[in-house]
Amino acid sequence: MDLSYTDEELAFRDEVRAFLDEKLPKEMAAKVAGRGELTREEMEKWHAILNEKGWLAPNWPEEYGGCAWNAVQKHIFEEECAFANAPRIVPFGLSMLAPVLMKFGSQEQRDHYLPRILNGDDWWCQGYSEPGAGSDLASLKTRAVRDGDHYIVNGQKTWTTMGQHADWIFCLVRTDTDVKQQEGISFLLIDMNTPGIEVRPIILLDGTHEVNEVWFTDVKVPVENLVGEENKGWTYAKYLLTHERTNIAGVGNSQAGLDAVKRMARAEIHNGRPLIENPQFAARMAQAEIDLMAMATTNLRIVSKAAVGQAPGVEASMLKVKGTVIRQEINDLARRAAGPYAMPFPSEAVEGDNDPIGPEYAGPVSAAYFNNRKLSIFGGSNEIQRGIIAKVTMGV
Amino acid sequence: MNFDLTEERQMLQDTLRRFLSDKYDTAARNAILDSETGLSEDIWNGLAELGIIGALFSEDYGGFGGAGFDIAVVFEELGRAGVVEPMLDTAILGGGLLAALGDDAQKEMVEEVIGGALHLAVAHGEPASRYDLNRVETTAKAAGDSIVLNGRKAVVVNAEAADHLIVSARESGAVGDVDGISLFVVPSDAAGLTMRGYALMAGGRAAEVTLDDVSVPASARLGEAGKALPAIENAVAAANVALAAETMGAMQSATELTKDYLMTRKQFGRPIGTFQALAHRMSDMLIELEQARSAVINAAGHLESDSRIRDMQIASARNLMGRVGRLVAEESIQMHGGIAMTQEYELAHIAKRITMADHRFGDTDYHLERFIALSAA
Structure with missing residues (x-):
């Protein structure tokens, strides 16, 4: 057992960080951090930057233009992108359709659609x-x-x-x-x-x-x-769903979210003291962090199993449930940290040329809280995931 | 012991529920949410004509109610229907302060409030005050016969629609001192008063209010100089009862919508409510709803008690409402699935009302902390 990354993995992480530092447009990262809505052009721009580097499709086989990364490297890449507030790559062509075409599509379909997906043509x-x-x-x-x-x-x-x-x-x-x-x-x-x-x-x-x-x-x-x-089609759909589950735990997003909550809790003053010193708030924040630390390791355990070729099964469902519960809890903490300034409607708080209404960090928090209720609903609701866990482990 | 409503309050509840079920369906409310003012004068006048505003004031001020249970009955119904009109701001806070502290001229304004002709906003919170009522940086300085106000007020609900703002300002002492805070009745078009208005997440509007050398006569002062904090605390206590009742009403709607949906929505060939995993969670929500109802009764029944007992009951009600409200809002959305995430579906608005109530006059943690302090005292 060794809980640290190898030297090679650390070197890879540094390479990813350097790339993000150099190539991720600062205004784009700021928009992602502030939960501004990205335009189609912005999403396409980031897609093109990654494609140029050859890092757009880590999960694709190399013959189609993928990266020769193992599961740990893919995880590092996803995590660093989340820390850096990189836009999420639109997954529908790249992560969902493409694997289906590679496995079940005709040669003509592969030749036609896959390069167009990489190039952002479709x-x-x-x-x-x-x-x-x-x-x-x-x-x-x-x-x-x-x-x-x-x-x-x-x-x-x-x-x-x-x-x-x-x-x-x-x-x-x-x-x-x-x-x-x-x-x-x-x-x-x-x-x-x-x-x-x-x-x-x-x-x-x-x-x-x-x-x-x-x-x-x-x-x-x-x-x-x-x-x-x-x-x-049902067979293909089920195959696709196994690919929908990359980065399912959202460790990077939760970590970035928790860091933001801490920054807010240092800035907010209650009874003359920073909110981060308030016992109630500090306890709730600590509990979320404790859960996240354990889940990060669960995630890595599953990732390293996948790195040596063992497919994750029921663990993916477990990660989906735990990962979304933790992310939603962090969204709730952020909402509360913002206090009364969580009340303005977000489009007026974060969009346009207006100055923020309250502190800049408060603008998007209530929208993020409500919007991320979707995390436990889409991609197979948490109820469906619990059903899968029960079916696999108990045969019911 | 008797937990039934009095005949008068039962009538009040029936009248208000009928009015809102006729006039305030999802489509009507969504039109109000999309409007520039964020409120409907028709609805407001209708509520005034029915005596709903009058029910929030005692006979001394031209009303016919004003007790904790009157507030609870009215706000439970407003919550059920997801009403966004600023009853809390104009009547409970604004009208409440005028009634408590006003001289004869100022008290006359209460009658206009009851008649529906006057809108008010209370400009107390500031950018750095969070939920602390004693933290006032805005200053009031005498200049001859006038008083000059300077400062900024944060998230002033209903400011744009208000004819007058009731502004708190410090006449003496340091930021955070209990003494030294005064209130002033300031016309919303006063020179030097500017607003930046915006819509709120759960409906209605608020504004950031800047006071830049706003000059008012000494007669604009509401109550004694520097002694306004206890009255502010009383008004906020009533507002907390109102908010708790409103949240409880909204929770009733959320549970009813969810119950109906579970029994009509079919997946895998049967109503999803027949899956035990969902049925048990629905049962939990109903259990918690009864807890919420009792907490509101406790708070409303102690609004007129001495302040320590009152404040313990209120802190406990708001803490419970924060915890249970979160459970009900989140579980209702989750059990509905995607449909509850859409703007035009009734539950989305109701869930936002429940959740965003946690951002006024203290959130779940704030009230837990208050309860701990009060029960140790």
Whole structure:
């Protein structure tokens, strides 16, 4: 047992830090730290900077342009990016669709789409959830009917993250209604510019527009846009979900969040003393930190298992639950640390050319608190994860 | 012992609940949230006509209530409907201070408040004061027959709509001293008074108020010079009862919405409420809601008690409401899933009301600390 990074791993960390220090635009990092909404151009810019360095796709095999990193290096990279407030790379093309195409796509699909994903030519979004199919994803109803060289698609997807920017959507659609739910689903690639597609914004409770409804009315999709075999889409979807789970614990985000809470608690004065000296607040903060320290090591234990080729199973579900609970607790601490200045609506507090209303750190905290309630809902809710843990460990 | 509402209060509750269920549905409220003023004069006048504002004042000031249970009944209903109109600011804080300290002319303003014609805001908190009521840096200095105010007031709720601001300022002593704080009734269009207004996360509006050599006559002083803190504490005690009741009302709505959703939303071929993992959590919320109701009763029933007993009950109610409110808001959202994250869904607003109440007059930790200090005394 050795709890420290090796010399090679430390050298790698320094290399990542130097890169971030040099290449991550300062104004972009400040925006991420302040939870400002990044523009499409800003997200594309960071994508291009990473691509130029060859660090855009750590999880891809080298033959497709990935990095020859082991699991510990990938972890270091993700953690350093979070510490530095680098924008999150939009995962839909890079981390979700690409692995599916590599394993199940045709040679033509791989040759066409993968380089375009790396170059940022296509912005992808994910068409999974439907109004009636959330946790029970397999009950999805969006219908695709074969008609000569095309499928005709009708139905509705929802919670489509950044669908307003997307050029393409990968969709789970029902191609057979006469079989068991899971056996009648196919995986289709659909050009968002096809007639019959309408994107409607959903405004979240913090006022942000990050998700959408996507409506399909008689949308014609060429049959060559089918991935793999018809009616095998559920298998591909499950494969994709295992790749959705990189950085699932969010250790770096939590650490950065906790550092921010400490800075706030040093600045806020209560009864003439800094809030960080207040026993109630200090105890709550310490508990979050204790939980985070243990989870960071759990995460590393799982990461180093993966580094020698053992696939994480139920541990991914455990990390999702614990990781989101800790992040949400830190969001709650930040909200409380800000005091009355957590009350202004965030768009007025952090956007535009206005000076911040209260202390700069207070502007985004209540929005972050409400927005991050999503962490325990999306990507398989924490209830679904607990079900998986019970099923795997107890067979129930 | 009798926990039933009096006949009058039962009528008050029925009237208000009917009015709000007719006039204040999600669509109507979302329109108010999107409006520039962040409040509806129609709703305000309707509430005044029904006597809702009058119920918050005793007969001495032209009302017909004013006790802790009157405040609790009104604010529970406002909370149920997620009302954003500034009843707390104009009536409980502003009207309460005028009634407690006003001379005859100032007391007459209370009648205008009851009639719905006058809006008020209390400008007490400052950028560095957090929830500490004694920390006042704003200064008041005599200049001939006038008094000149200088300073900045933070997150002054309802400031833009207010006809008058009740401004606290220090006439003597050091920042943090209990003595030396005075209150002044300042017209909102006074020269040297500027506002930077903004919308609030849970609805309504507030402003940062800057006082730059604002000159008022000595007759603008509310109560005795330098002795305003006890009255401020009394007004905030009433406001805490109101906030606790409002939060409890909002928690009722959150649990009702969640209960309905669990029994209508189907996944895996059955209502999700039939999954025990969710059913038990729903039960926990209902248990905590009863705790909240009792805490509100304790606080409201002791609003007129001596200040140590009163403040212990209030600290305990606000601490419990902070803990239980967080549980109810977060669990309601979680059990709904994505739909509760959307701006236009009723629960999103209700959850924001519950959560952001924790940022006025002390949060969960602040009230725990107060309770510890008071119970050790």
